[in-house]
Amino acid sequence: MTQNTINIELSIIIPVFNEQEALNICYLELKKVFYHLENRIEFIFIDDGSKDKTSEIMKEISYHDMSVKCIFLSRNFGKESAMSAGLDFANGYFVAQIDVDLQDPPELIPKMIEVLKQTQSDVVYGVRSEREGESSIKKLSSYLFYKIIDKMTHIDIPRNTGDFRVMTREVILALRSLNETQRFMKGLFAWVGFKQIAFPYKRKARIAGKTKFNYIKLWNFALEGITSFTNMPLKTATYFGFCISTVSFLLSLFYISKYFFYGEKIQGFLTLIVAILFMGGIQLMFLGILGEYLGRTYIESKRRPVYLIRKKLNLD
Incomplete structure (x- = not known):
């Protein structure tokens, strides 16, 4: 009853x-x-x-x-x-x-x-x-x-x-x-x-x-909230990538100009390594953001x- x-x-x-x-x-x-x-x-x-x-x-x-x-x-x-x-x-x-x-x-x-x-x-x-x-x-x-x-x-x-x-x-x-x-x-x-x-x-x-x-659950809860109601992290990745590409292109033109017009060779092996590691970290971070959204889409598509x-x- x-x-x-x-x-x-x-x-x-x-x-x-x-x-x-x-x-x-x-x-x-x-x-x-x-x-x-x-x-x-x-x-x-x-x-x-x-x-x-x-x-x-x-x-x-x-x-x-x-x-x-x-x-x-x-x-x-x-x-x-x-x-x-x-x-x-x-x-x-x-x-x-x-x-x-x-x-x-x-x-x-x-x-x-x-x-x-x-x-x-x-x-x-x-x-x-x-x-x-x-x-x-x-x-x-x-x-x-x-x-x-x-x-x-x-x-x-x-x-x-x-x-x-x-x-x-x-x-x-x-x-x-x-x-x-x-x-x-x-x-x-x-x-x-x-x-x-x-x-x-x-x-x-x-x-x-x-x-x-616990703090791990709270972190996951925060990610759930952000990925549920905004695609701003994806947009941020796009904007950031565009800015980095623009800066890299301008720097390339600058160093090429110095080489051809002034004969200066590009130096700085350590700077190059730091730049590569920095860009690698940024790429991995944004791949993780993309993975969060793809994983969410995958779970939602199952309709469980x-x-x-x-x-x-x-x-x-």
Whole structure:
């Protein structure tokens, strides 16, 4: 038996991956905040291939609470895919996204819904005015990433935002219509448009457990965001190559003129080696950029699903 989906007012999507320490705390906090909605709310937990006891805890919670819907992915597809799965199965008119570590306070969601109604908006997204429990390096890297992607793309991706937001049904249907398999959700949230309002808040430290992101994952995440929404690196390679070719041609004319008119021989073996190594490094770098786009095109051409589901609980 599943919960009646006709009268669902609010769906809350919570992706989880190896979060056995935080899962129960998150569930109890959400129930405390939204007890007044009773049968008009659903909590959608998506297990992204956890290796710890996360799936067992989810099963136990959903067995005693029909408002808890569980999706178990067949393996670890990544947070973006897990969020996509939650969006595909959300039934509420309003849909909120929140992390299981509760760095984003769930008690703010009713206030965000109120702002959404008052301003007749389609999306209210959280903007982190303060960020507890994050290192200076992570804050700096986040700032630089948004600075770079803001300069490179033609879409306005708000800075200091995460996945914490509330959306209307129309936005969810628009997101479901997108076909790419390699997903950068922050970019997609901005790309679909609609009327979007910022909601400043103070981000807390994790309630339990450790973050699953490391700097390698964050680097790959940044590459995903850049290659998903701009071809500026390819254009930069073209412009840079043209400039280097022009300078090389002019230098060649200069040295040839000196040889023929003044009899000066071209010297500087070390300079030549440095120039060759420099150009070789530049070529390899731009080949890597080209490879990123070709690899992305190759993966997208396969048209594989964004995620695969191993099991569902309390869902049709």
